[in-house]
Amino acid sequence: MSKFKKGKQGDLPAISTASLPDIVFMLLFFFMVATVMRDSSLMIENRLPGAEQVEKLQKDRTAFIYAGKPSSQFKQLGTEPVIQFNDKIIKVEEVQASVLAAQQELTEELQPKFVVGFKVDKDTHSGLVSDIKQELRQANTLKVMYITSVKGE
Amino acid sequence: MAKRAAPEVNAGSMADIAFLLLIFFLVTTTIEKDKGQLLGLPPIQDQNVEPPIIKQKNLFTVLLNRKNQLLVEDELMEVKNLRQAAIDFIDNGGSTNADGETCDYCKGKRDPSSSDHPDKAIISYKYDRETTYEKYIEVQDELLAAYAFLRDREAQRLYNRSFKSMLEEKAKNQFKKDEKLNEQIKRIQKMYPQILSEAEPDKD
Numbered sequence: 050m051s052k053f054k055k056g057k058q059g060d061l062p063a064i065s066t067a068s069l070p071d072i073v074f075m076l077l078f079f080f081m082v083a084t085v086m087r088d089s090s091l092m093i094e095n096r097l098p099g100a101e102q103v104e105k106l107q108k109d110r111t112a113f114i115y116a117g118k119p120s121s122q123f124k125q126l127g128t129e130p131v132i133q134f135n136d137k138i139i140k141v142e143e144v145q146a147s148v149l150a151a152q153q154e155l156t157e158e159l160q161p162k163f164v165v166g167f168k169v170d171k172d173t174h175s176g177l178v179s180d181i182k183q184e185l186r187q188a189n190t191l192k193v194m195y196i197t198s199v200k201g202e
Numbered sequence: 203m204a205k206r207a208a209p210e211v212n213a214g215s216m217a218d219i220a221f222l223l224l225i226f227f228l229v230t231t232t233i234e235k236d237k238g239q240l241l242g243l244p245p246i247q248d249q250n251v252e253p254p255i256i257k258q259k260n261l262f263t264v265l266l267n268r269k270n271q272l273l274v275e276d277e278l279m280e281v282k283n284l285r286q287a288a289i290d291f292i293d294n295g296g297s298t299n300a301d302g303e304t305c306d307y308c309k310g311k312r313d314p315s316s317s318d319h320p321d322k323a324i325i326s327y328k329y330d331r332e333t334t335y336e337k338y339i340e341v342q343d344e345l346l347a348a349y350a351f352l353r354d355r356e357a358q359r360l361y362n363r364s365f366k367s368m369l370e371e372k373a374k375n376q377f378k379k380d381e382k383l384n385e386q387i388k389r390i391q392k393m394y395p396q397i398l399s400e401a402e403p404d405k406d
Contacts, residue, residue, distance in 0.1 A: 066217070073220040080227035098339040102346035103237040135278070138377050166238065175338045176331025186246050195339055196238035 056124060060103055093117040093133055094125070098171040100197040106166060110159045111194070112151035114144070117170030131175045132181065141177075146185040164192045239339070239346060241398070259315055260322045262291045266341055268332035281340060288348035291316060292323045292394065307356060307393060320352075320394050328401035345398060352394045361386055 074166055078113055094117045115133040119126035131138050134147045152163045185193065211250035237311070247253075265273040272279050274287055295308030299319035308320065326343055329338055350365070357365035368387055372380070 068211070070216040070220055073217055073224055077220055077224045077227065080224065080231055084227055084231045098267065098336040100239060100339055100343040102239060102343050102350055104240045104369075106236040106238055108236070164240070166236065169335050171336035171339075173335045174331060175329050175333045175335050176403060178335060178338070179329075182243055183402070186243050189245065191243040191245060192240070193243055194238040194240045195342070196236050196324065197339060197343075199237055 072093045092123045097198045110162050111164045111166045113166045115168045141180045145188040145196040262325045264327045266329040266333045268330040272339045284344045324397045326399050331403045349396045
């Protein structure tokens, strides 16, 4: 029997770990690409209110309007709640033009399904939200989504 | 000088460094999925058009004042009681709708002094400019929950499944239209149409 045994038993060759960095780098690149840090840096406080009756947002047809008090690094904007659209602070009167411009950027078949997403801080007074809504009615973009955090999750 | 061979760089720690980066990105990545309440705004009305006359009994007034107090039909109410009050109002079915049909699926009290039919039952939601947004969303959530409850009840009765699961299935199959399912969803939405009218807050 012993003539079939070649050398000592259990002398396994070491598994090469040379390709391990490659594998890890591949994963790393995937996560680096998949990570979206944030589309626009917020200049305002943004704590969303909670709600239960919620639907999923379809990102491809949504433009976001942020509103809230300026955050601590942007004290020069005052303490009253302001509106932010993309990277700019805008006035209420500018909402209409900004939203229509965002709608134009969508593909043609999505334009009628355009939704405006409200990301409004929970301590904002609703008068500001009402002003924005009036502007949206003027712009005839009537679908809005009040983006909230989901209660009990 | 004798030519010395450059020493081999040890690449053994490369994996560790890559892992460190990988873990950092793993932790910071949040695959966000926003959720929210989807509602439609009313289109701008022509000033010359006379608004339709609505009977007081078909109107359920919800008012949030600047101190975040909730007034329902001119009485103070706590937010947690609002859902049931709204359900009772919508589901009352005291009389007939515009086509003269009685609400045969309503399970309400059929009080003649409350709403006639879910088709006619209008919830009028008014708030003050100083109301906080958090409270505004909270109250709106309760009102939407009332509609969701009634629609779900009918979905359970007619099709033996929750209304939410029907909507989810519809969203999942957005590329191949399921006519039967769409028909069922439409039917339930027609039974309890969501008539939530939001009044503009008074300017001060």
